[in-house]
Amino acid sequence: MKGLLLRLSALDPDAATAVRVIAHYEALLAGGAVDPPALVRSTAGLAECPAGLESADGRTVRFGPDGITLPGGPARVSGSADLGAAGRVWLERPGGPGPLDELVLEWMALAARMADGAPVRTTAPHVADPALVELVLSVREAVADRARALRLLGLAPELPLRVVALAGGGGADAGVQAVALIGRGTGWGTVRLAALGQLGVALIQRRGGGASPAGELRAVVGERAREQSGTGGPASGVRVGVGGAVDPLDAEASWGQARLALRFAVAGDPVEAVVDHDALGPVALLGAIPAGALSAQPDLRALHGLAGRDGGPLVLAALAAFCRTGSLRQAATELHLHHSSVAARLAHVEDALGWRLRDPQDRFRAQLALYAMRLADPL
The missing domain is CATH 1.10.10.2840 (PucR C-terminal helix-turn-helix domain)
Structure with a gap:
């Protein structure tokens, strides 16, 4: 990790900071749940600004970046994350949020839920900001903007990225379909999900070469179809296209492949409903015909x-x-x-x-x- 940070620092200081944020919380959670005061104190030191946590019973914990307890409620909240029934967490940065505050708050919220005793799946798919996902997939945007969007999504710049396009059936919301489908799988790696227009989108990074998730997707499509057999449920209309593994800054290429593969997909049989662009071979050239x-x-x-x-x-x-x-x-x-x-x-x-x-x-x-x-x- 230290060697990676040194290389990233030379290339992109923000990327190095993002890795430090993730490494910080992974180390903090390595021993299991962390108590709220320790979490808030640690976050304030990491973010170099006051941080706070409000529990479900209304109790507030605030610390400054120097580790000293702060009395009362927040003076100015620059960014926050809702914990649902468990409360909320926030940062109090003067002058507005920093470039990686979203990432800090995401991990702080995850740790806070663990501290509250709520069940948390640290490998669960994550519903992402559609604007950030759209930015990653846009070839018209500057490389620096796409790189920053990747960092804010918590995606690693050095790992291959695959894009998956999903069309829901029966008028069902495609984004919800994507969450429901990929949420059933295991070993997906890092996943970010969003709905763009009529399609659900999944950004998937897997270590070990970025193997295609088409097999797992067929398994979960088949599972849902069996559960909903005879009910007219939306699983009967789900179609999925899997793009190839690309450099994260070339995500638009995988997105185009995923949408093309989706055109070959037919709802029903899981083998036909999930199409992997890599498996099409020269057949994919048919997509160029009007x-x-x-x-x-x-x-x-x-x-x-x-x-x-x-x-x-x-x-x-x-x-x-x-x-x-x-x-x-x-x-x-x-x-x-x-x-x-x-x-x-x-x-x-x-x-x-x-x-x-x-x-x-x-x-x-x-x-x-x-x-x-x-x-x-x-x-």
């Missing part, structure tokens, strides 16, 4: 006609499963159907479109038409 040109393609028009008939969506689901697995029995297993039912649906496709799906060329043609159908539809 939606109008895709819609005009004869195979795509034929698929749309098939989808509009009675039972059409079920027929297309069977076609997608067969194209993906190349096996009638594996497709039946994925769809929880008898293989004869899947065979009947595939025969319907062959009769309607003139394809022979056992022929690799026709099966490849069908898969491309399915991809085109997804890409031609709006998000």
Whole structure:
């Protein structure tokens, strides 16, 4: 840690300070919950300004940066964090909040909740300020501004970053969907969540190479779908696109990949609902074709006609499963159907479109038409 701080100090003093803030509280919490006076005194010394804590019963603890107790309530609050029923914490910095006060207050609040005895998951996903997330994802903003936003979000500048885009189903709020989905996973690493427009966004950093979270996402999508089976719950409409691992300052590239992958995703089967851009390979190049040109393609028009008939969506689901697995029995297993039912649906496709799906060329043609159908539809 000391070596990292020295290198960061030479490159960016604010980045070094952010690491010191995190290291300070991790060391403070290493032995478990810390009592409120010790927490406030420690924070005041770290922030170099008065700090305070008000507990649920109205009792107030305040310390100055010199470690001396301050009487009464705060004279001027420059920034605060609500602890809900447990009270609140704050800083009293003259002249307005400092550049890393949000990070200090976030960690102070976490420690205060532990001191209050409230259950805290230190590895839980964190709902972030959408403005900061949008700043990280914007290529139009200056590098210095994006770097500062990353620091304020508590993201490490030296670790690869992946962006995940999520579309909620059934009119559900995408940001809430993102929290619900990723909150069920384990071992995500550092996560920051926000809602941008109609999409939920997750910024994910994982040590050890930044492995894709697509597998874990499919598991939690499947879990929710099983829980809500037959209830019409929103899990049936969830779609997820996973971007590639990039340098944090190039997050916009991963964001673009995540949105493209989302266009390939189809709600329902977790395998189809979560698409990893890295796994698409050259298929991702289809995303460069204008939606109008895709819609005009004869195979795509034929698929749309098939989808509009009675039972059409079920027929297309069977076609997608067969194209993906190349096996009638594996497709039946994925769809929880008898293989004869899947065979009947595939025969319907062959009769309607003139394809022979056992022929690799026709099966490849069908898969491309399915991809085109997804890409031609709006998000």
